[in-house]
Amino acid sequence: MTDWQLVDGGITAPKGYQAAGITAGLKASGSKDLTLILSETDAIAAGVFTLSQVRAACVDYCRKQLQKNASARAILCNSGQANACTGELGWQDAKESAELLAKQLNISPQAILLASTGVIGQRIKMDALRQGIPKLVAAASVDGGKDAAEAIVTTDLVTKEIALETDIEGRPVRIGGIAKGSGMIHPNMATMLAFITCDAAVATNLWQEMLARAVNKSFNQITVDGDTSTNDSVIALTNGQSRTTAIREMGKNAEKLEAMLTEVCQYLAKAIARDGEGATCLIEVQVSGATNEQAAAQIAKTVAGSSLVKSAIFGRDPNWGRIAGAAGRAGVKFHQDELSIQLGGICLMDNGQPLEFDRDAASNYLKQAAAGEYLKGDTVLISLIVGSGSGQSTAWGCDLTYKYVEINAEYTT
Incomplete structure (x- = not known):
């Protein structure tokens, strides 16, 4: 409340x-x-x-x-x-x-x-x-x-x-x-x-x-x-x-x-x-378990800003390996065997181990987010746990689309 x-x-x-x-x-x-x-x-x-x-x-x-x-x-x-x-x-x-x-x-x-x-x-x-x-x-x-x-x-x-x-x-x-x-x-x-x-x-x-x-x-x-x-x-x-x-x-x-x-x-x-140029959905990345808030924020920003993650979401492809890769290059130390990743309510990785998941359901989750109303039901939620620390933070981004390239290729012409 x-x-x-x-x-x-x-x-x-x-x-x-x-x-x-x-x-x-x-x-x-x-x-x-x-x-x-x-x-x-x-x-x-x-x-x-x-x-x-x-x-x-x-x-x-x-x-x-x-x-x-x-x-x-x-x-x-x-x-x-x-x-x-x-x-x-x-x-x-x-x-x-x-x-x-x-x-x-x-x-x-x-x-x-x-x-x-x-x-x-x-x-x-x-x-x-x-x-x-x-x-x-x-x-x-x-x-x-x-x-x-x-x-x-x-x-x-x-x-x-x-x-x-x-x-x-x-x-x-x-x-x-x-x-x-x-x-x-x-x-x-x-x-x-x-x-x-x-x-x-x-x-x-x-x-x-x-x-x-x-x-x-x-x-x-x-x-x-x-x-x-x-x-x-x-x-x-x-x-x-x-x-x-x-x-x-x-x-x-x-x-x-x-x-x-x-x-x-x-x-x-x-x-x-x-409202990112050409975007079809909002991406929200929640990180918890980091050593402090600053570390969590750095991981969240890196995942939200990854061109590969953003492109996969535009393609409605639940390619969680890109999420793990972005988290790993964020410049923050954590143990990969403590990494867990969820897409919406779908668990993709738990304590460093890949999980079997319904790819069609995960893809449909991404499709439904793209079809949602502005700031209502249009959010792709990515959740990461990187350890047992108290640090947590959230970052926001959007998918990377063909339209973004078109807008910026022709910006001054």
Whole structure:
């Protein structure tokens, strides 16, 4: 039983937030391409960003801003151009974007955080952005969450949003989130963006620590294709508008809030993995019995990211040897005679010994997962036991299909 419940509203479900998503002309498709998330008051801000040495201007901009002052009023995201590998001109474009929005909102540019997504090497279409900013601000409202979620997507087939509510000290506290991502997805995040809002009052350092832990259990545990991007960012704001007592250190209230934050991140992360380019199903890899959580996480990520495992699942082939092989090369020590593997409820290997199993039933399990509804009954569950340790973790991925190659072979043409 959880301590929270689903609520409507997505990114604007917490108190004191507005959002908007408009078509500014940044995308040739004419789809929505400019997003604003706005806190009515100053909010504590936290961020986790790509570990790539090749980064978009928005990533460096946000890191610089958060080092100076971990607070913000607004997040601006453009979709269509990544503004990565664009040199000094790209940096100036990022700065101007923040200045344009700050002027329109009558706040300091230091209160703006930025994100971009699209093709690497392309600068933001600044003429379109300049004309779009006033329209974006005018469109901001408490009902703008869905538009904001639509305006950040690129190759995504669906939008990704969620909002949860819990009770702290007799008052409702909410966390909302939106995300985008479909390809170039791998641990240390990927070409994915996630924005989170909360109305609790939380100490600056604690909010950053909470977000980092939540990201490690969610976005850093998904993989689609083994590629990490230049732009990946998770930005979280919390503005205290729930009027609960400030949470300054770990304890009962902090644990409850962090658990809900992790749930929001995991939901969005799984939605990204399920929407992997060309994917037909979500893969969930559960590992237990490792020496510690980090070891279990490494094995789970390696299995979920294995091209051979992903291809076998697309082919509806219960080739468990590929699962064993991926686990064995994860860089984690364990005894192979303690390895057990299950596919759904079908046991394929037990304590290092292969078992007789119904191959047709296993193949049908994979077929049924591919035929399931989005995030409902479409999950291929792979369970591994690697010993008797207390370490356990989960990673998520998707199958590797012909469509993935088609999408990425023609991405810029």
